Amino acid sequence: MTGTNKTPRQSMPEQNPQVRARNFEEVPLGYTPEMAVAEAGRCLQCKNPTCVQGCPVNVDIPGFIKHIAAGRFDQAIGKIWERNSLPAVCGRVCPQEIQCEGNCLLGRKGEPVAIGNLERFAADWERAHHVCELPSREKATGKKVAVVGSGPSSLTVAGDLVLKGHEVSLLEAFHKPGGVLVYGIPEFRLPKDIVASEVSCLGAQGVSIECDVVVGRTVTVEELFEQGFDAVYLGVGAGLPKFMNIPGENLVSVLSANEYLTRANLMKAYLFPEVDTPIPQGRHVVVLGGGNVAMDSARTAMRLGAEKVSIVYRRSRAEMPARGAEIHHAEEEGLNFELLVNPVRYLGNEKGRLTGMECVRMELGEPDASGRRRPVTVPGSEFILECDLAIVAIGSGANPLLTRSTPDLPLNKWGYITANAETGKTGKKAVWAGGDIVTGAATVILAMGAGRKAADSIHEYLTWGW
Amino acid sequence: MFKIVKREEMASGTVVLNEIEAPRIAAKARPGQFLILKANENGERIPLTMAETDPEKRTVTVIYMVVGKSTELFRRLQVGDAYQDVIGPLGQPTHIEPGKNVVCVGGGTGVAVLHPIARGMKNADCRVTSIIGARNRDLLILEDKMRLASTDLHICTDDGSYGRKGFVTEVLKEQLTRGGVDQVVAIGPVPMMKFVSLLTKDFGVPTMVSLNPIMIDGTGMCGGCRVTVGGETKFGCVDGPEFDGHKVDFDELILRLQAYTEQERLSHGRCKCEGVHS
Numbered sequence: 001m002t003g004t005n006k007t008p009r010q011s012m013p014e015q016n017p018q019v020r021a022r023n024f025e026e027v028p029l030g031y032t033p034e035m036a037v038a039e040a041g042r043c044l045q046c047k048n049p050t051c052v053q054g055c056p057v058n059v060d061i062p063g064f065i066k067h068i069a070a071g072r073f074d075q076a077i078g079k080i081w082e083r084n085s086l087p088a089v090c091g092r093v094c095p096q097e098i099q100c101e102g103n104c105l106l107g108r109k110g111e112p113v114a115i116g117n118l119e120r121f122a123a124d125w126e127r128a129h130h131v132c133e134l135p136s137r138e139k140a141t142g143k144k145v146a147v148v149g150s151g152p153s154s155l156t157v158a159g160d161l162v163l164k165g166h167e168v169s170l171l172e173a174f175h176k177p178g179g180v181l182v183y184g185i186p187e188f189r190l191p192k193d194i195v196a197s198e199v200s201c202l203g204a205q206g207v208s209i210e211c212d213v214v215v216g217r218t219v220t221v222e223e224l225f226e227q228g229f230d231a232v233y234l235g236v237g238a239g240l241p242k243f244m245n246i247p248g249e250n251l252v253s254v255l256s257a258n259e260y261l262t263r264a265n266l267m268k269a270y271l272f273p274e275v276d277t278p279i280p281q282g283r284h285v286v287v288l289g290g291g292n293v294a295m296d297s298a299r300t301a302m303r304l305g306a307e308k309v310s311i312v313y314r315r316s317r318a319e320m321p322a323r324g325a326e327i328h329h330a331e332e333e334g335l336n337f338e339l340l341v342n343p344v345r346y347l348g349n350e351k352g353r354l355t356g357m358e359c360v361r362m363e364l365g366e367p368d369a370s371g372r373r374r375p376v377t378v379p380g381s382e383f384i385l386e387c388d389l390a391i392v393a394i395g396s397g398a399n400p401l402l403t404r405s406t407p408d409l410p411l412n413k414w415g416y417i418t419a420n421a422e423t424g425k426t427g428k429k430a431v432w433a434g435g436d437i438v439t440g441a442a443t444v445i446l447a448m449g450a451g452r453k454a455a456d457s458i459h460e461y462l463t464w465g466w
Numbered sequence: 467m468f469k470i471v472k473r474e475e476m477a478s479g480t481v482v483l484n485e486i487e488a489p490r491i492a493a494k495a496r497p498g499q500f501l502i503l504k505a506n507e508n509g510e511r512i513p514l515t516m517a518e519t520d521p522e523k524r525t526v527t528v529i530y531m532v533v534g535k536s537t538e539l540f541r542r543l544q545v546g547d548a549y550q551d552v553i554g555p556l557g558q559p560t561h562i563e564p565g566k567n568v569v570c571v572g573g574g575t576g577v578a579v580l581h582p583i584a585r586g587m588k589n590a591d592c593r594v595t596s597i598i599g600a601r602n603r604d605l606l607i608l609e610d611k612m613r614l615a616s617t618d619l620h621i622c623t624d625d626g627s628y629g630r631k632g633f634v635t636e637v638l639k640e641q642l643t644r645g646g647v648d649q650v651v652a653i654g655p656v657p658m659m660k661f662v663s664l665l666t667k668d669f670g671v672p673t674m675v676s677l678n679p680i681m682i683d684g685t686g687m688c689g690g691c692r693v694t695v696g697g698e699t700k701f702g703c704v705d706g707p708e709f710d711g712h713k714v715d716f717d718e719l720i721l722r723l724q725a726y727t728e729q730e731r732l733s734h735g736r737c738k739c740e741g742v743h744s
Binding site: 239243280 | 550553555690
């Protein structure tokens, strides 16, 4: 580390909160080349870069930043592509504050280098200019791999294995590839043409992408082997919405966040009636939960024209699992936070429409198994929160559709697939798994990290055997 | 793309049959399962239970009533055109017990879903008494096929223009009163399934219904197709589409099916303006 760094962190320009709260355009606007060079100049180029250790796919962070600092943007993106095939996505949705940037030496005394913003800049620059060649493929091995699901972990597996010369088929149940990147994350946080562009790079490298295939229904894992695949990777996500099991939950105006976001994102229902899929509108929309999915749902409801949107969370702001930046954006956009509040039943009218929910106030007691202080009901604190649309964003469980049709695949007691943390190997021969179907709901980059390890292990198997 | 190889209009053009090339699905589908179809890029994902599957021709067949913009778009597709997306087979196949005395009750386009089940039961040595109904003679579909799939066929129309005047429940009541019925299968409009189930409950005869709730993905992910069955929440897409009619909360289902009535009217209205009606 050489001396101190006087340049302040370049903040990324953003759309004005009052304006953006009513549109679906992306919130942060991106760095200009000058800002990127200035920000990259802050990097200390540490000999033992701790930022790289904080990255689940170990991008050579000082390496690519050095190129940006020198204005060599084409080489910067090439350096990132060596380890990460989804930089425009990761630059936008990774929790950098607890990963690369959280480990940055500059962050000890001041503000860390804006690694995420720089990664995003390099990827966006490349998309605008198209001057870089994709990494080249090794000689064809004649081995075939089926990758089930097309979210971040699967895309990583497919990208890594196709480069090693294997024949890769990506099988997606929805009609568009990208998994949570297309159905879950809103346009204003991750524009869908960016996902499409990064997925199409995989196609250009030779990955076959087939949509409308529900593995477990259209074809089973066993049948994939019968059809000549040598290895199968399962990256199907968690994807079973959790509900609170309280009275009135099946009223018409109570939706899972999965349904709400799928309508808004994948089906583009925010353009209804230009597109055919409708989405329920509310005047006062209540979102239950405190994670990124809750923030995404609430900010979507705001953009769809709600007069008021409230986040109802049973703990305090400090325990919210959402990224700080997302909570901050939500606050700027005027979302209302009802903290230390828990619903106990929904109230509806004769048409099945929601009219409100009965809630109780909570206080924090001793820490529970998650390490967070357990919320405890305050006796006699019942009150009615009037609302006409509720979105339940309290997490996802393991979807059993694929696992039920693969009876010899070992699962844990919650129904997630048991897989070796270092290799992604499952208890079934030639089958690997990773991402949310192994860990439960997590982040894009952790899923990619799991994909990277599994790809290495699959390559080893295809070369040397199980 | 999933090409249409055969198209047929029934019930004065309000009901349409599409036989669609879908090799993977045709190889796998069983009676009682459903598909999700999407006509084009901006189309909705619409669940429909299959009327036929032909593994040799590598095709699946759906029969639907034209009710809103999406089904209107489906109707416009001609032989040689294609659905952009067909996903399936989804849901649990029908469980058929051989050698039973079964009454199959079908209403409207529900008869299309009922037919492969009735045929499957007859092939499994069941005695199949079928009762099919429609508002009037023009809206009655698949009479000939149902006759072949049944030991005995009864027809009713609400207005008496064909068969018996009245509801399917009236004929069903006579059958139940006569006794000896092991099982009832009822597929049709939700109110019909509700009243059939209320009737068979009085007679203590097990009853299976096939539900078509609003859903998006069909794989258990969105939870839009929640149905209360015996006090528990079930997902129509993975736990169904068939359920015990005596346990289904039909009133809740009716409300949930009306979730988008107003928006659908708006969408369909625009659709007419743009000249989608041929």
